[in-house]
Every structure is written in C-alpha cells, then in structure tokens.
Amino acid sequence: MPVYPDRIVVVGAGPVGLCLSLALAQADLKVCLIEALGDDNFLEQVPRAGTNHPATLEMYERIGLYGKLEPRGIVAPVFHYWDRHKGKLIAAFDHAHLKNDTRFPYVLQCERIKIVEEALKMARAHPNIDLRLQTEFVSFEQDAGGVTAHAINPGGEKEAIKGRYLVSGEGARSIVRKTLDIAFEGFTYDDRTLNIEVAYDFRKHGYAHRNYISDPREWSNLFHWKGPPDRWRVHFPTDPNADEDALTRPEALQSRLQGFLPTGKPFDIVGCNLYVVHQRVAQKFRVGRAILAGDSAHVNSPIGAMGMNSGVHDAFNLADKLIAISRGEADDMVLDRYERQRRHVAIAHTQAQTIRNKRLLAERDPAVRQKNHDELRRTAEDPKLARNFLLRTALFESLREADAIA
Numbered sequence: 001m002p003v004y005p006d007r008i009v010v011v012g013a014g015p016v017g018l019c020l021s022l023a024l025a026q027a028d029l030k031v032c033l034i035e036a037l038g039d040d041n042f043l044e045q046v047p048r049a050g051t052n053h054p055a056t057l058e059m060y061e062r063i064g065l066y067g068k069l070e071p072r073g074i075v076a077p078v079f080h081y082w083d084r085h086k087g088k089l090i091a092a093f094d095h096a097h098l099k100n101d102t103r104f105p106y107v108l109q110c111e112r113i114k115i116v117e118e119a120l121k122m123a124r125a126h127p128n129i130d131l132r133l134q135t136e137f138v139s140f141e142q143d144a145g146g147v148t149a150h151a152i153n154p155g156g157e158k159e160a161i162k163g164r165y166l167v168s169g170e171g172a173r174s175i176v177r178k179t180l181d182i183a184f185e186g187f188t189y190d191d192r193t194l195n196i197e198v199a200y201d202f203r204k205h206g207y208a209h210r211n212y213i214s215d216p217r218e219w220s221n222l223f224h225w226k227g228p229p230d231r232w233r234v235h236f237p238t239d240p241n242a243d244e245d246a247l248t249r250p251e252a253l254q255s256r257l258q259g260f261l262p263t264g265k266p267f268d269i270v271g272c273n274l275y276v277v278h279q280r281v282a283q284k285f286r287v288g289r290a291i292l293a294g295d296s297a298h299v300n301s302p303i304g305a306m307g308m309n310s311g312v313h314d315a316f317n318l319a320d321k322l323i324a325i326s327r328g329e330a331d332d333m334v335l336d337r338y339e340r341q342r343r344h345v346a347i348a349h350t351q352a353q354t355i356r357n358k359r360l361l362a363e364r365d366p367a368v369r370q371k372n373h374d375e376l377r378r379t380a381e382d383p384k385l386a387r388n389f390l391l392r393t394a395l396f397e398s399l400r401e402a403d404a405i406a
Helices: 015-026 054-062 066-072 112-125 175-179 244-248 250-260 307-326 334-362 366-381 383-393 396-403
Strands: 007-011 030-034 074-076 078-083 088-094 107-109 129-132 136-142 147-152 158-163 165-168 184-198 210-214 220-225 231-237 269-282 290-292
Touching (some): 007 147, 007 158, 015 112, 015 129, 015 307, 054 107, 054 396, 088 383, 107 220, 244 250, 250 269, 307 396, 334 383, 366 383
Antiparallel strands (some): 078 088, 136 147, 147 158, 210 220
C-alpha cells in the first residue's frame, strides 16, 4: 500500500477552499491547496457573490479573516423588500433584532474577490499550507489509506500529490464529483439572470444597501458595493430565447436601467454579465476519502445570498470533523455526519429558501402578491416575528438544525 503524508489535499482556492485550509492549518494540520489560477489572473474573476451573513462573519472571525474584510466592505444592518409595480417599500428588516444572538447584527457587503484576495494572503503566510497556484487538477484515485491527486504544475509537468483526504472546493463543474459519478440532482431555470454594475448612488431614491424588488414582469435585486468607485449591482431576469449579444449591448443595458429607474441621464455602467441559475444538490457529499463542499456539492439561485455563505459553513463544519479525526477524537465515520448535516441544510434550507425567494419576487397573481407583501410587512413590524425571520435568513436556524443531526 502507498505511503500517504499526513495532510489534506484541497482543490480550489475560492472562499470554501481557503476557509477550510486556514481552519485546518490553524489547528496544526498540513494542507496542500491546489488552484488552477495563477498570480497573473487570480484577481481577474467574474464578479460574484459578496453578501456575508452574520453567522458567516462569526466564522471569518474565528480564523482572523473578518478584521481584514470589514474595512473593504459595507456594514449593512437593514435590507428592504420593494414593490416595483407600485413603487413602494413593502418592508424593512433590521438585523438589530439579532443583537442578543450575535456580535454581528448586520451583513457585510464584501465581494467574493476581496474575500479570496485577503484569505489567499493569509494562506501564503501560513507554514502549514502548501499553496499550489497555476496548478491544474485533472484526476484522483483513492484507497483505504489515502488519496492521490494528479495535477499539472506551472511547468507543465504531471505531478502526483498524496494526502489522507481530498476535498473538492472546485465549484459546480467538480471533477471529483463527476469522477465519483455522483448525481447532481435538481433543475436549471429557463431564464438567465443579467447582472449590471453601475456607478450610481441609489440611496438617494430611498434604497438600502440590499434590496429585493418584487415585480410580476421583471423582478430585481439591488446591492451596494464599496469602491472606489462605489458600485451597485442590479439583477434582472431575461427572456430565455433572447440573444446574448442583444441583451448586453450598451443601449439595451441603458434601456433596462431606465425602465427600472428613469433618470433621464445615461447610467455609468461599469460592467455586466449574464449567467444561468441552477438549483442542484449532490446525491452524496462523500465517497470514501473524497469529500464535496460548497458549489461542488450544491448550487442555487443567488437571491438571499445563500450559496457562498452555505459553502463557507460546509468548510467550517468539515474542518471541525477532520481536526477531530486527526486528533484521534473521532474516526472517519464522523464524515458521514458532515454529509447528513450539510446535505440536509442544502435541501431544507438553502434550496427551499432560494426557490421561495424567487417565487416571492416573481409572483404574478395579484391576490397572492398582496398576501405575500402583507405578510412581509407584518413580519417586519413585529419584533418577535422579525427576529425569527432574520434567524432563518441569516442562516443561524440552519446551523442550529444541523447541530441537532446525529
């Protein structure tokens, strides 16, 4: 049988892989972190998630990351639901209702790219992390004693990287998941989402830093990000049959933005991208010594900021179990508990909540829309109901429910 070094091999230096690696390294475990991007293009990633919920901020603080992110983000205690059809604010939810539940009664608007930039600096500096940038992971194999990851290093040479366990933080196209032939169960929405980044201050129109905007024809999300220059992202659904080039032409983007907020002046558009939204969960999160986490295990609609946050929660849950195994406090059967806990959260919380969020914003039946809006308003105005709502949307409820799963 091959000899395996006592380390964990992690594939993917996104928020999930970096948080997992830092949590393990700080507990004195050795980590080899493999990432296909190099120093020349690591920070040239497409703008993605960046709303960090209170429960996630607690985890960042545990590894010393939070203090590096706060100055680069926006502290946002309040978020809004709007009725675009009527041009009215439906409800304002204030995380101050959670002041006795967490020392972070707010979300931090800090984009994914800033998170990975700061976490990568920490990983570079940690002696327990062997960081392999510009290294392409191509395959793996495992036996009872460990795993062997096959990769192509920056020099174009094939390399075998051995360890006790392999964790896929690769994202939705996970080679590990596909190699293990694990079904990625769920569906893909017909419509694509258009994200437009704008240098414009929407607060002067009454918007909060985070806004969910209901409309039977064209729902939207509106989020504020720290600059310079400060930017706002506006998300729109699109016709699934529309031509991509036609959707993203400058005049088409301006027209859509003017339809959202008529200003009579062109918006300063910083960028845009069009993406497909999936709702999928892997049938299994673990086979032997190979483990899935984050988007490798589950993907979902971005409405509600559940995806990246839930992936980071996977990372810390898994880190605790790998640390316990390393210290002889548990055997690897505890990894089956990781699967039970985090797969339950992915299905019962992340998937269910994000599907519900989109349905709420896109609802077309006038009577159902009015009922939904009235319920949101009542919930926001009742401190007890608002706290329970925020415990769910801030992901504390999912963590507590997972802890109760044996």
